[in-house]
Amino acid sequence: MTFHSYQFICIVLPVLYAGFLLAHRALGWNGAFRFLGIASLAFYSAWSLALLAILMTSIVVNYTFGNLILHFREDSRVARALLIAGVGANILALVYLKYANFLIDVAAQVAHQDFAHMSLLVPIGISFYTFIQIGYLIETFAGQAERQDFWHYVLFASFLPCVTAGPLVLQREMFSQMRDRRDAAYNPVSLAAGVTMFIMGLFKKVVFADQLQPFADTVFNGVATGQFVGTTTAWLGSISYTLQLYFDFSGYSDMAIGLGCIFGLKLPLNFDSPFKATNISDFWRRWHMTMTRFFTNYVYTPIAVHGMRQIAGTEVGNLKRYALTAAIPSIVTFLVAGIWHGAGWTFVIYGLIHGFAIALYLGWSRLVGRSMPSVAGWLLTMSVVVSGLVVFRAPDLGTAANILASMWSFGAFAQAAPGVATVMFDSKIASSLVIVLGTIVLLMPNTQQILHRFAVSSDPLPQSATLEAGLLSWRPTFGSSIAVGLLLSVAIGSIGAGSAFLYYQF
Numbered sequence: 001m002t003f004h005s006y007q008f009i010c011i012v013l014p015v016l017y018a019g020f021l022l023a024h025r026a027l028g029w030n031g032a033f034r035f036l037g038i039a040s041l042a043f044y045s046a047w048s049l050a051l052l053a054i055l056m057t058s059i060v061v062n063y064t065f066g067n068l069i070l071h072f073r074e075d076s077r078v079a080r081a082l083l084i085a086g087v088g089a090n091i092l093a094l095v096y097l098k099y100a101n102f103l104i105d106v107a108a109q110v111a112h113q114d115f116a117h118m119s120l121l122v123p124i125g126i127s128f129y130t131f132i133q134i135g136y137l138i139e140t141f142a143g144q145a146e147r148q149d150f151w152h153y154v155l156f157a158s159f160l161p162c163v164t165a166g167p168l169v170l171q172r173e174m175f176s177q178m179r180d181r182r183d184a185a186y187n188p189v190s191l192a193a194g195v196t197m198f199i200m201g202l203f204k205k206v207v208f209a210d211q212l213q214p215f216a217d218t219v220f221n222g223v224a225t226g227q228f229v230g231t232t233t234a235w236l237g238s239i240s241y242t243l244q245l246y247f248d249f250s251g252y253s254d255m256a257i258g259l260g261c262i263f264g265l266k267l268p269l270n271f272d273s274p275f276k277a278t279n280i281s282d283f284w285r286r287w288h289m290t291m292t293r294f295f296t297n298y299v300y301t302p303i304a305v306h307g308m309r310q311i312a313g314t315e316v317g318n319l320k321r322y323a324l325t326a327a328i329p330s331i332v333t334f335l336v337a338g339i340w341h342g343a344g345w346t347f348v349i350y351g352l353i354h355g356f357a358i359a360l361y362l363g364w365s366r367l368v369g370r371s372m373p374s375v376a377g378w379l380l381t382m383s384v385v386v387s388g389l390v391v392f393r394a395p396d397l398g399t400a401a402n403i404l405a406s407m408w409s410f411g412a413f414a415q416a417a418p419g420v421a422t423v424m425f426d427s428k429i430a431s432s433l434v435i436v437l438g439t440i441v442l443l444m445p446n447t448q449q450i451l452h453r454f455a456v457s458s459d460p461l462p463q464s465a466t467l468e469a470g471l472l473s474w475r476p477t478f479g480s481s482i483a484v485g486l487l488l489s490v491a492i493g494s495i496g497a498g499s500a501f502l503y504y505q506f
Contacts, residue, residue: 001046002500003198003255004205009492012043013259020263024185029264030149032185033178036263037155044124044163051123054097059157061089062133063150066140070147083141087134094130098122102343124504125164127340131294133157136171138298145171152178159265161256165249165503167270167290173458177265185264192476193454194261196484200447201254203487205501206494208437209247213499215430216241216393222423224399229423234406236430237423241393242386243437246275248502249288254447257457266458268293273446275438278377280357280384286462295337303329318366326362331355341392341506346400350392357384445469 001008016039023035045052065086072078095103101117108115136156139145148156156174157163219237223229229237253270260267274287284292307324331352338351364372371377387404394400450469452461474480 001043003252003259004202004491004495004501006492006495009202017262021185029178029181029185030151032264033155034151036160036265037151037158040155040158040160040163043160044158047124048121050121054121054123054126055129055158055163058090058093058129058133059154062086062137062157063148063153065089065137066145066153067147069137069140070145073141073143079141083137086137090130090134090137094126096120098126099339099343127506128166128168129157129163131340132162132168135168135294135298139171145175148175159260161259161263162267165252165256165501165506166288167253167256167268168294169267169290173268174265177458181264183264187264189454189476190261190264192481193451193456193474194258196258196474196480197261197447197451197456198255198258199484199488199491200450201251201256201258203491204247204251204254206491206496208440209244209251210494210496210499212240212244212247212433212437215425215433216244218425219403219423220393220395220399222421223402224395227421227423229403229406231406231410232427233423233425234403236425236427236434238386238390238403238407239434239438240430242389243434243441245389245393245502246271246441247437248499250447252501252503261456266456269448269457269459269462271446272448272462273441275382275385275441276378277381278374279371280354280361280381283381283385284354284358291337291340295333295340299336300329300333303332322363322366326366327359330358330362334358345397346391346394349397349400350388353384353388353391357388445472450474 001012003009019035019039020032024032027034041052041056044055065082069079069082069086072082097120100120104115104117136145152175155178156169156171159169159174162169216237219229219233220241250271257267257269268290270289272286272289274283277283277286304325307329310324311321332355334355335348335351338347338349338354341347341350372380387407390403390407391397391400394403448457448461450472451474452469453473453475474484
């Protein structure tokens with residue numbers, strides 16, 4: 001079941017909201033949270049009971065490890081051993097379920113033999129709910145978490161808006177909202193703002209993202225099957241996928257935040273107009289923000305701090321200082337982030353592309369001490385982003401290499417061999433969509449800017465969100481209701497056999 005299905009919008013969501021209000025009326029907020037926890041598990045079980053069993057095992061194991069760490073927190077050695085065991089158990093489970101067959105392929109290549117794949121059931125969203133709970137264990141060890149009610153923990157680890165594709169929530173921003181609640185469950189303004197956010201995300205997904213999918217799929221699938229792609233078509237297909245992924249995942253994140261607001265739990269922002277960034281570091285502060293936050297806190301910072309300790313009190317050159325405190329942490333962090341997305345060499349290379357790009361940007365900043373001109377910085381940033389996403393989307397490195405060769409040779413040496421079919425689609429329609437949707441991304445306010453008068457998220461409005469929404473600023477008025485109703489009508493009419501959310505595969 002997906003958020004953009006008729007059954008969820010027309011049946012499941014109204015029933016869940018009614019049950020939420022009834023549970024709160026009968027049992028208060030604790031009852032409402034327990035209802036939401038059970039409802040989240042039921043929502044996830046719609047894929048299969050086997051997947052639910054894996055999720056529940058993960059929840060029980062991590063809840064137990066968290067309580068053990070709290071119990072032994074006065075004994076740092078035992079607590080640290082429990083943390084290592086808990087994090088290790090999560091990573092081992094993730095590696096086994098998600099990466100085992102990739103590792104088998106690597107072993108087969110090294111041994112020059114054929115090894116059979118294992119028959120594994122890869123849970124939807126396993127990367128998300130696993131890393132959410134790893135963060136919980138780390139913050140528990142750091143003394144930032146307290147013992148939690150089991151059902152509060154179930155809701156934190158499986159809350160239906162974010163269990164399948166994020167955002168990656170932190171325990172402190174969820175449990176703080178569950179503690180000593182005295183407000184009403186029914187808040188008409190928060191409900192209206194949440195519904196508006198959900199509808200805008202739905203519109204992004206089914207009206208924008210799904211319209212771009214055929215052009216992106218034609219290019220990537222065509223090249224994967226041996227067809228030739230020309231420069232113009234390669235660029236259109238690659239930019240179509242870039243915009244598709246943005247509208248798909250930012251649309252999902254908006255829907256998740258809207259659902260959280262509807263059910264009284266505010267979630268963190270995940271996107272802040274990333275395609276307006278004029279350097280690669282700023283791009284990652286704006287794109288998949290909760291993932292960037294997680295890997296910055298738990299991968300980049302520890303490596304960088306370790307590098308600083310290595311050179312503390314010693315005379316080292318600028319190059320070594322840069323390598324230990326910036327370049328190596330950046331490359332390792334994005335390598336891990338790339339692998340986190342999926343099991344395949346394309347994700348490894350995708351991570352390395354961005355790791356080296358961040359490292360080069362940090363080196364430039366230290367060496368030159370000033371930024372590039374905005375236009376040049378934006379063009380360079382988007383060149384890295386689009387090229388990286390070609391590797392990210394391609395089924396294999398050969399497909400990615402062929403598309404990138406056609407893109408960046410500009411027809412100089414990328415020519416179709418005799419008898420080889422050429423990838424073709426209506427370039428006028430594709431160009432029109434890319435221009436219109438690209439203009440919306442670059443010039444229009446984003447969803448949190450439109451709803452800036454209301455705190456729909458647990459985060460404050462980012463400093464980079466300086467563009468005023470003007471006439472598009474949302475208010476709970478009759479006129480806004482009509483506008484949002486029109487968006488919903490168009491979105492409902494556009495729901496079809498479109499793709500599932502792209503991040504469900506990660």
